[in-house]
Amino acid sequence: MRHLLSIEDLDRAAIERICDRAASFSEVAEREIKKVPALRGRTVLNLFYEASTRTRSSFELAAKRLSADVVNFAVSGSSVEKGESLKDTVLTLGAHRPDAIVIRTPWAGAAALVTHWTDAAIVNAGDGKHEHPTQALLDVHTLRRRLGGIDGADIWIVGDVLHSRVARSNILAFQTMGAKVTVCGPPTLIPRGIEALGCDVRYDLGELSQADVVYALRMQHERMDQAWVPSLREYAALFQVNGRRLHPRQVLMHPGPVNRGVELSGEVVDSPQALIAQQVEAGVVVRMAVLYEVLAGARAGGPTDDAGPPRDRASHPAGVA
Numbered sequence: 001m002r003h004l005l006s007i008e009d010l011d012r013a014a015i016e017r018i019c020d021r022a023a024s025f026s027e028v029a030e031r032e033i034k035k036v037p038a039l040r041g042r043t044v045l046n047l048f049y050e051a052s053t054r055t056r057s058s059f060e061l062a063a064k065r066l067s068a069d070v071v072n073f074a075v076s077g078s079s080v081e082k083g084e085s086l087k088d089t090v091l092t093l094g095a096h097r098p099d100a101i102v103i104r105t106p107w108a109g110a111a112a113l114v115t116h117w118t119d120a121a122i123v124n125a126g127d128g129k130h131e132h133p134t135q136a137l138l139d140v141h142t143l144r145r146r147l148g149g150i151d152g153a154d155i156w157i158v159g160d161v162l163h164s165r166v167a168r169s170n171i172l173a174f175q176t177m178g179a180k181v182t183v184c185g186p187p188t189l190i191p192r193g194i195e196a197l198g199c200d201v202r203y204d205l206g207e208l209s210q211a212d213v214v215y216a217l218r219m220q221h222e223r224m225d226q227a228w229v230p231s232l233r234e235y236a237a238l239f240q241v242n243g244r245r246l247h248p249r250q251v252l253m254h255p256g257p258v259n260r261g262v263e264l265s266g267e268v269v270d271s272p273q274a275l276i277a278q279q280v281e282a283g284v285v286v287r288m289a290v291l292y293e294v295l296a297g298a299r300a301g302g303p304t305d306d307a308g309p310p311r312d313r314a315s316h317p318a319g320v321a
């Protein structure tokens with residue numbers, strides 16, 4: 001795998017390979033010294049044009065646990081504030097010769113565009129409302145661990161589907177892994193024609209009890225240019241996942257950040273049914289697996305491998321230390 005731009009680029013075998021590798025990296029987190037030399041001498045550049053808590057910190061930790069050098073570039077305080085374009089920023093930072101660029105922007109398609117301006121492997125950490133492939137991978141990993149597998153699971157994605165890159169990536173990933181996906185929210189927040197992705201659509205929570213997994217989404221105000229629901233109070237009355245609506249056999253997921261009292265009630269966030277902390281934990285090992293895949297996996301044997309770690313070390317990620 002040269003880049004990770006979209007979940008559409010991955011078939012079931014590739015998703016399973018990444019999740020299996022992530023599982024093998026879990027052991028590193030248990031060690032006293034949480035590091036393996038798999039990407040020693042490689043440079044990972046985190047280029048974030050949008051706010052991030054979980055994604056940026058877990059990519060940084062993932063790269064460091066693989067012994068890569070990490071440069072964190074935040075737009076605030078950079079020359080972007082002086083008007084430097086994405087292209088010029090990438091070309092400038094390219095002079096540092098990064099091996100991988102992890103990029104988050106508010107613009108759909110930006111991660112793919114950047115591949116034309118650098119030789120580095122590009123990992124899409126969220127491009128506008130288009131895709132967030134590593135979120136989908138960590139969610140698949142979390143569910144595989146919790147449910148043993150996803151085949152046949154009934155997964156409901158509830159909330160602001162229209163503005164959510166997570167929804168798009170997760171619908172594709174969950175279905176590729178054999179799940180049945182239903183999206184649910186007010187008609188204004190469900191994209192027209194989304195059934196074309198293969199999912200069902202519901203405009204109320206009446207049949208939520210049929211779900212095995214309830215995946216709640218945040219209201220993405222930063223991508224709204226108008227009021228899409230009459231009020232948050234009314235939205236919460238109709239679509240909030242709370243103790244009354246969540247059945248004890250169901251598991252609850254959310255990509256974060258959670259707006260307590262809006263899409264989720266505090267009681268369900270804090271309940272043992274919530275896998276939110278496990279999702280964050282999975283974020284580190286899954287991103288280790290993705291960085292490993294783009295920097296060591298795909299290139300092993302390729303022309304750029306000369307600059308990489310010894311091939312036998314690179315092919316045994318968990319056993320390298």
Ligand code: ASP
Pocket residue numbers: 126132165166217218220255256257
């Ligand atoms: N953290 C996720 C994202 O970056 C979800 C969210 O922001 O609501 O898309």
